[in-house]
Amino acid sequence: MHHSSSSSHHLSVRLQGKGFPILCLHGHPGLGSSMSVFTNHLSQKFQTFAPDLRGYGNSRINGNFSMEDHLTDLEALLDRFQIERCLVLGWSLGGILAMELALRLPERVTGLILIATAARPRGNHPPISWQDNFYTGLASIVNRIQPGWEWNIETFGKRSLYRYLIGQHTPGAYRYLALEAMSAYLQTSAAATRALNTALGAGYNRLADLQQIPCPSLMLAGASDRHITPESSLETAHHLKDCQWHCYPNTAHLFPWEIPELVLRDIDSWLDSHPQVVTPDGV
Template sequence: MYSQWGEATTYPEESGQRLAFVSMGLRLHYRAWGAGIPSLPILMLHGHPGDADCMTVFAEAVAGLHPCVAPDLRGYGRSQVTDPFGMSAHLEDLQLLLDELGWQDCLVLGWSLGGILALELALRLPERVKGLVLVATAACPRSDHPPTDIWDQVNTGIASLINWAWPGWEWNIDTFGRRSLYRYLLQQHTPTAYRYLAQAALPAYLQTSHHASQALGTALRQGYNREGALHQIRIPVLLMAAEQDRHITLGSSAATAQALPQCTWIAYPNTAHLFPWEIPAQVGQDLRQWLRAQDWGIPSTPSAKVY
């Protein structure tokens, strides 16, 4: 029973439980893996558009090493909203979630928008965030995405619908996928990447609210830039980026890595913004290797709830 934030709701899942809690009057949902693992837990934050299911690729990579929780951020996935909100609401939600889980210490892994929130959480809660994994993100995100036209939209819609019905079908990938907007999100148009698109990306896109898009768009138009604060983050950081990322450029990610005092930097060739779905085995191997190499300097039994 979650006495302060509301009653937990559990959804039986083959891989990872689904639960919910209440933050500022809103019911927020999250997914949890790794019950009972006596190790430093990881909070995993998805991008835009996205949801907790998009983070399965990372949860599977650390299976048996760390317990993980991935929320559907406010306005995404099952955490739907009816009113506008600002980006700071995400941070309030995440702090309440950490309190609800009983996590006094944790790592935070964030992909794209999730990486920006991870940086903000580390600045906000330096005594609780012991390490960061930043994926395809930057403290001052810059894009060089080219203009799109109606045929980009048409091909993307057709590719997505066919891929949803027949995930990873190579005829669809070659006929529509490579001509769609996926060509700016992927460099390696493999059946594996397209299965991730069908299973996680398309459902997340359809459930991303207008209010969530509006909150992010407002922050970007205001010129979001936290590079000047990065010197305050004196914890181990792994920053993974793609050399052909058009959504958050390699250069902006590299500038973030250079400004962080304790950052390990990996740039993957022939990949784009969705590189964890292009090369999941390599990303998982590098993530595990980095996690095992760190001396977190805290007890290995955090006060986390048992899921």
């Protein structure tokens, strides 16, 4: 990705809390509100910014765009809120954008929290049948009406695409799916999907450039992730200069919704051991 002269799009953004800024970037499909599992917790000590990326949620846009346009938008967002330096947390596609932002603005990104992501993303997803889609639809609709209902989880959920997205089919995980995943799916534009598919189709790979990222990072992965494999996350962690790595057994791509307490505890302890990432002057 190289600098383009495209104009930035004014992003809809969810602000919470006060203190050092943490930019929280959602995945695909996703919304700023999909990051609530992180922002509701981190905003107790910090100020969290969770935008709807271009082509998602309320950041509506006409016509096609490229992945790089996301970075132009995010740089404009930092300028708009006069954010000199910030920590960036990104989930999946959001993690890819977090690494890209650290490459583009090394002096402004103090640290990276990378979740279910990779600089050379690889998946090992099995082919999807019409039954998978059918059961996913049923499970999603029933789950909207009664989130986390055990009967629905056992009958439809475990036979749907959710079996690839989560490892632990708990009512808690399904409540997140009902409250956040479904609306994110419905509010993701075709243009956003095309932009992502174009980048992945071109064989997206930034491993060789990661050594240029000076800041510390934390990489979290789900051991059963089929969308972005833990092996590809680990490969990225090895290429980053100062990266702490955690892989959670029996969880998949949406693991922050499966084991939120554990994930937040690991994030807190990383922040405690890297105080420089959340201090304004970086001392």
